[in-house]
Amino acid sequence: MFDSTLNESFVRPAERPASKWRPVTEESPLTRWILIAVALGGLAVLVLAPLAVVFAEALAKGAGAAIASLAQPEALSAIKLTLLVAGISVPVNAVFGVAAAWVITKFDFRGKAFLITLIDLPFSVSPVVAGLALVLLFGSNSLLGGWLVASGFPIIFALPGIVLASVFVTFPFVARELIPVMIEQGRAEEEAALTLGASGWRVFLTVTLPNIKWALLYGVLLCNARAMGEFGAVAVVSGKIRGQTATMPITIEMLYNEYLSVAAFTLAGVLAALALLTLVLKTGLEWRHADQLAATRRH
Amino acid sequence: MHIEIDEIAKSFGNTNALRPVSLAIPSGALVALLGPSGSGKTTLLRILGGLEFPTSGRVLFDGQDATGLSVQERRAGFVFQSYALFRHMTVFENIAYGLRARPRRTRPPEAEIERRVTKLLDLIQLPQIAKRFPNQLSGGQRQRVALARALAIEPRMLLLDEPFGALDARVRKELRHGLREIHDTTGLTTVFVTHDQDEAMELADLVVVMSMGKIEQVGRPQDIRARPATPFVREFIEA
Amino acid sequence: MALALLRSQKSPMPGFGLGMGITMTMLSLIVILPIGALLAKGISYGPEGVWATVNTPRVWAALYLSFRLAFVAAVFNLVFGTLLAWVLARYEFPGRRIVDAVVDLPFALPTAVAGIALTALYAPNGAFGSIAKSLGQKIAYTEWGILIALIFVGLPFVTRTVQPVIAEIESEVEEASATLGAGRLYTLRRVILPLLLPAALTGFALSLARAVGEYGSVIFIAGNLPMKTEIAPLLIVIKLEEFDYNGAAAIGIAMLLISFSMLLVINLIQIWSRRRIGHV
Numbered sequence: 001m002f003d004s005t006l007n008e009s010f011v012r013p014a015e016r017p018a019s020k021w022r023p024v025t026e027e028s029p030l031t032r033w034i035l036i037a038v039a040l041g042g043l044a045v046l047v048l049a050p051l052a053v054v055f056a057e058a059l060a061k062g063a064g065a066a067i068a069s070l071a072q073p074e075a076l077s078a079i080k081l082t083l084l085v086a087g088i089s090v091p092v093n094a095v096f097g098v099a100a101a102w103v104i105t106k107f108d109f110r111g112k113a114f115l116i117t118l119i120d121l122p123f124s125v126s127p128v129v130a131g132l133a134l135v136l137l138f139g140s141n142s143l144l145g146g147w148l149v150a151s152g153f154p155i156i157f158a159l160p161g162i163v164l165a166s167v168f169v170t171f172p173f174v175a176r177e178l179i180p181v182m183i184e185q186g187r188a189e190e191e192a193a194l195t196l197g198a199s200g201w202r203v204f205l206t207v208t209l210p211n212i213k214w215a216l217l218y219g220v221l222l223c224n225a226r227a228m229g230e231f232g233a234v235a236v237v238s239g240k241i242r243g244q245t246a247t248m249p250i251t252i253e254m255l256y257n258e259y260l261s262v263a264a265f266t267l268a269g270v271l272a273a274l275a276l277l278t279l280v281l282k283t284g285l286e287w288r289h290a291d292q293l294a295a296t297r298r299h
Numbered sequence: 300m301h302i303e304i305d306e307i308a309k310s311f312g313n314t315n316a317l318r319p320v321s322l323a324i325p326s327g328a329l330v331a332l333l334g335p336s337g338s339g340k341t342t343l344l345r346i347l348g349g350l351e352f353p354t355s356g357r358v359l360f361d362g363q364d365a366t367g368l369s370v371q372e373r374r375a376g377f378v379f380q381s382y383a384l385f386r387h388m389t390v391f392e393n394i395a396y397g398l399r400a401r402p403r404r405t406r407p408p409e410a411e412i413e414r415r416v417t418k419l420l421d422l423i424q425l426p427q428i429a430k431r432f433p434n435q436l437s438g439g440q441r442q443r444v445a446l447a448r449a450l451a452i453e454p455r456m457l458l459l460d461e462p463f464g465a466l467d468a469r470v471r472k473e474l475r476h477g478l479r480e481i482h483d484t485t486g487l488t489t490v491f492v493t494h495d496q497d498e499a500m501e502l503a504d505l506v507v508v509m510s511m512g513k514i515e516q517v518g519r520p521q522d523i524r525a526r527p528a529t530p531f532v533r534e535f536i537e538a
Numbered sequence: 539m540a541l542a543l544l545r546s547q548k549s550p551m552p553g554f555g556l557g558m559g560i561t562m563t564m565l566s567l568i569v570i571l572p573i574g575a576l577l578a579k580g581i582s583y584g585p586e587g588v589w590a591t592v593n594t595p596r597v598w599a600a601l602y603l604s605f606r607l608a609f610v611a612a613v614f615n616l617v618f619g620t621l622l623a624w625v626l627a628r629y630e631f632p633g634r635r636i637v638d639a640v641v642d643l644p645f646a647l648p649t650a651v652a653g654i655a656l657t658a659l660y661a662p663n664g665a666f667g668s669i670a671k672s673l674g675q676k677i678a679y680t681e682w683g684i685l686i687a688l689i690f691v692g693l694p695f696v697t698r699t700v701q702p703v704i705a706e707i708e709s710e711v712e713e714a715s716a717t718l719g720a721g722r723l724y725t726l727r728r729v730i731l732p733l734l735l736p737a738a739l740t741g742f743a744l745s746l747a748r749a750v751g752e753y754g755s756v757i758f759i760a761g762n763l764p765m766k767t768e769i770a771p772l773l774i775v776i777k778l779e780e781f782d783y784n785g786a787a788a789i790g791i792a793m794l795l796i797s798f799s800m801l802l803v804i805n806l807i808q809i810w811s812r813r814r815i816g817h818v
Contacts, residue, residue: 126751200552229648
């Protein structure tokens with residue numbers, strides 16, 4: 001058709017036995033193994049090593065010392081406080097996440113993109129800035145804060161502040177998991193249920209909720225892990241009052257700064273174990289219910 | 300270029316996609332591999348293109364054993380069922396891809412590449428879409444661009460996998476004529492896979508009816524219609 | 539009614555009122571009011587005041603340090619994260635699922651835990667720190683320590699955004715490239731990597747945004763020497779401890795501006811890629 005710039009009929013075929021052939025979409029085995037080695041090596045150094053150090057330092061003086069440190073009143077009250085904070089923050093964010101996802105995915109209205117941006121905001125804000133904002137709003141030197149303190153409902157340096165800070169930093173988690181899944185599931189099932197005469201709540205409880213239960217669980221898992229582990233925002237907001245407003249991460253910091261290494265790392269080990277548990281549950285969910293999770297599809 | 304398929308067989312694990320098949324394709328012919336899904340026609344096409352390696356048997360191009368040739372060395376223009384256009388490139392860049400991918404020794408200068416791409420766009424009758432992206436094209440346009448892209452490398456043969464499969468009936472008819480014209484213009488040995496027997500009969504010089512990894516019959520369309528060789532062929536043609 | 543104005547048409551679907559009510563109430567209380575209070579403080583302090591606070595060598599040094607190291611960490615994560623995503627999406631090897639889960643550890647691990655762990659690891663008497671010491675280098679309490687901490691927290695972002703894109707590349711596209719005569723490296727360079735670019739850039743920006751504001755992972759390993767290894771969030775904490783609310787607000791607003799621009803960049807990338815490639 002064109003004047004060929006390739007002046008041959010074709011090249012002598014290289015002798016290529018079947019064992020050497022591989023599909024064009026694959027790299028050579030050597031390349032593959034080198035890439036795998038680099039990836040795994042990097043991961044081991046960057047991620048696994050720190051994890052290992054936590055447990056190594058916690059058990060540096062033996063398991064007995066580690067467990068004993070957990071029984072200290074400081075550690076116990078920290079654990080209780082962290083559990084309490086998570087126990088409030090996670091359900092609150094779950095309710096919010098469901099409500100926001102419902103409104104965003106089942107209705108059309110102007111300003112939806114703006115709403116989603118607002119919901120995503122906490123993701124991009126530094127936790128310290130979040131804490132700062134709460135202090136400015138509710139601290140005793142502000143109008144609102146002064147009035148609250150006077151009425152006996154202090155927010156800053158008290159439990160409500162910590163809860164608010166935790167809610168802030170984990171705000172988008174549940175919504176972000178639910179929205180893509182609910183978009184993909186569409187509205188048809190809910191609309192069908194409505195035509196069959198079901199009330200709003202019934203539709204939600206019997207049609208929507210079962211469809212999103214795995215995505216909801218996934219979001220709750222992540223929300224919980226982050227709520228229990230939040231440090232920066234809580235550090236600003238809590239005042240770090242031992243026995244009162246010192247969550248587990250805060251207590252870890254305090255113990256560490258006092259060179260109580262075993263105590264600090266043991267408490268850290270508890271949180272690390274929780275993180276591992278979260279990962280296991282997360283992986284399990286992804287394995288079994290990938291079709292119902294946002295994380296396994298692109299946003 | 301004439302193609303010889305010599306006792307080619309292919310199995311994937313425990314599945315036999317192709318029993319040993321043999322076929323002679325004359326130079327410049329327009330050949331249809333016709334059959335239902337699972338008949339092995341696409342596997343055979345991919346083996347011709349070098350995308351699969353046969354479990355046994357040889358492929359010969361102009362009498363020389365080409366079984367061991369890599370995909371790149373074969374210079375077989377391949378049009379995929381999904382067209383596989385490069386989404387991040389314009390139509391122009393897609394068509395020019397094969398020429399730009401050549402090593403410096405054999406790469407034409409940019410001006411020459413531009414000339415050839417323009418000529419190909421004229422050939423597929425879409426001169427105005429050079430700057431568009433694939434996601435801005437219709438199905439029929441994408442198919443033609445895929446064809447032009449394969450032709451740009453001055454291939455020895457043209458292989459098409461269900462080239463009209465994803466298109467609606469009217470577009471399909473137009474493109475069938477287009478493919479026939481391009482074949483007649485270029486004189487390239489062309490092999491296409493289809494499950495649509497109207498298509499095969501209307502377009503091809505030679506029809507190869509396949510089923511379950513075997514070749515049921517090879518012949519000109521009128522011969523196959525007049526004298527179906529096996530019960531399968533008879534039923535398939537009637538359907 | 540305000541709600542009716544929001545809705546463009548009446549919908550039979552129930553729960554708009556309740557859902558919107560909950561959403562807006564919480565959004566206001568948790569997000570809008572606090573951020574608003576921060577901005578209000580900045581306004582009451584006045585732009586000149588804000589600028590005066592920010593425009594000091596110490597603050598500039600901290601902002602510059604935070605941003606510069608976050609950028610380097612994000613670049614590292616871009617390269618390594620893409621490699622990781624490729625290996626996880628394309629190759630089978632024993633323990634692949636476990637490795638896939640491990641990638642998410644920096645997400646799930648509390649920042650304070652990461653902070654003390656990294657410090658223990660890279661301090662001169664730590665497992666890796668002692669290696670560095672024998673080579674005459676110091677990692678913890680220097681910029682290198684901060685860098686490693688920032689790499690740690692940003693690691694999953696690129697991998698997680700790129701991995702699904704790799705998995706979705708149709709093999710036919712790679713095959714097409716080969717049939718057109720391109721070798722593997724050329725295909726990688728001209729076909730595969732460009733398709734990954736939007737996701738990789740998004741991951742890069744997310745990693746960067748996270749690293750700039752990071753506190754807990756960094757504060758232990760950083761050394762916190764003003765002008766040398768002091769990160770911006772720490773400055774805010776210091777100002778608060780000194781009851782300099784105006785100063786803290788000023789730096790906070792500066793950091794907020796950085797965060798917003800990151801968000802904007804991410805959105806722009808996604809718009810550009812949607813137009814160019816037809817998807818993100």
